[in-house]
Amino acid sequence: MSIYADNAATTKISKNALEVMNKTAENCYGNPSSVHSHGQMASSMLYKARTVIGTLVGASLPEEIVFTSGGSESNTQAIMTGAAYGEKYGKTKIISSSFEHHSVLNALESLKRRGFEIVFIDPDRNGIVQPQALEDAIDENTALVTIMTANNEIGTLQPISALAKIAHSKSALFHTDAVQAIGHVPFSAKEFNVDMMSASAHKFHGPKGVGILYVKAGLKATQVIYGGHQENNSRPGTENLPGIAAMAAALKDSVLSMQKNYEYISSLRKKLTEELLTIPNTLLNGDTDNRVPGIMNFVFEGIEGEALLLMLDSRDISVSSGSACTAGSLDPSHVLKSIGLPEDLTHGSIRISLSEDNTEEEVDIIAKAIKECVTKLRDMSETWQEIQSGIRKSEIE
Numbered sequence: 001m002s003i004y005a006d007n008a009a010t011t012k013i014s015k016n017a018l019e020v021m022n023k024t025a026e027n028c029y030g031n032p033s034s035v036h037s038h039g040q041m042a043s044s045m046l047y048k049a050r051t052v053i054g055t056l057v058g059a060s061l062p063e064e065i066v067f068t069s070g071g072s073e074s075n076t077q078a079i080m081t082g083a084a085y086g087e088k089y090g091k092t093k094i095i096s097s098s099f100e101h102h103s104v105l106n107a108l109e110s111l112k113r114r115g116f117e118i119v120f121i122d123p124d125r126n127g128i129v130q131p132q133a134l135e136d137a138i139d140e141n142t143a144l145v146t147i148m149t150a151n152n153e154i155g156t157l158q159p160i161s162a163l164a165k166i167a168h169s170k171s172a173l174f175h176t177d178a179v180q181a182i183g184h185v186p187f188s189a190k191e192f193n194v195d196m197m198s199a200s201a202h203k204f205h206g207p208k209g210v211g212i213l214y215v216k217a218g219l220k221a222t223q224v225i226y227g228g229h230q231e232n233n234s235r236p237g238t239e240n241l242p243g244i245a246a247m248a249a250a251l252k253d254s255v256l257s258m259q260k261n262y263e264y265i266s267s268l269r270k271k272l273t274e275e276l277l278t279i280p281n282t283l284l285n286g287d288t289d290n291r292v293p294g295i296m297n298f299v300f301e302g303i304e305g306e307a308l309l310l311m312l313d314s315r316d317i318s319v320s321s322g323s324a325c326t327a328g329s330l331d332p333s334h335v336l337k338s339i340g341l342p343e344d345l346t347h348g349s350i351r352i353s354l355s356e357d358n359t360e361e362e363v364d365i366i367a368k369a370i371k372e373c374v375t376k377l378r379d380m381s382e383t384w385q386e387i388q389s390g391i392r393k394s395e396i397e
């Protein structure tokens, strides 16, 4: 049996989204900017998708939705919009968290080279950015605060409306990367009072290469691509209408079944967590409850996450490891480092991310496979032997 448990990396496109995408490509192929009837048909389809998506993410107006190529582009554009706001009002500081996605971290790195002061606040040991940490870091010179809604490696949820309120108290903009949250947990731009929000269709069973940037009315998104006047002069390029229509369908389905899926996926996660925590010297990273339903990250002391991932892959189980294998060296995950996990432990982590497509039977198979693989890997691990014989102290209290 082939098991896919890497839904935080990407989800399988739903049947409905695929059908909508194909039908739109076949029947609605005009360019939305063209004045003829084919173009107008495409334009009204685009407006319909914008309206549906706007309603589903709690926008006040359809025009607050900008269509992009995905989460990375939306994050980049939001951060450049924050920088432009800073330049306009003479503010030079940007605050973020140390466990953001690389699209945020690298965009901020580019602003540092432009002279911005970038301040990263650490989440607490449970993977939550505490409002007090933002209170301590923010001042009148802050142009933008950008903090993700759900972390992609450990799944923890952040107190977005409290953080946005603090940002606004110093007249800073607030952006959230909600790529791992949209379609999985309730989100309302209006209720949370965010200025910008990023989302990506392929994380909620939509197609890849299409995303959303919510930009609150009154704020103009800074262009990061040059070209024509599409997306209200915010994002040039002929719109990916089949992808956008499919994204709207996928988001509608996800929001309509959110409660049911949340309960179902949470029950699978709890079952798997319980099973895996029976393995000695094992940790669940991040808060037990304050998280999106499907993402889990475990540390198995004394083994390498990459080795476990490959062993599971040989059994046709797809998960992800917390380490990025670059140029032959295992770089510890910046997320696990940010929550204060000792470096030795960061190497032994894997991420399992479930969706409503997974079954209880699959969870049983995953648990059994991990138990067997961890035992095998520990039998070969010098570190583990040393911990067992008392030469080395366990890092897990």
Ligand SMILES: Cc1ncc(COP(=O)(O)O)c(C=O)c1O
Pocket: 008, 009, 069, 070, 071, 072, 073, 075, 101, 103, 148, 150, 151, 152, 177, 179, 180, 200, 201, 209, 211
């Ligand atoms: C939290 C987060 N932000 C941004 C992205 C980037 O999204 P995309 O793949 O659509 O560029 C991802 C994708 O893994 C993510 O998990």
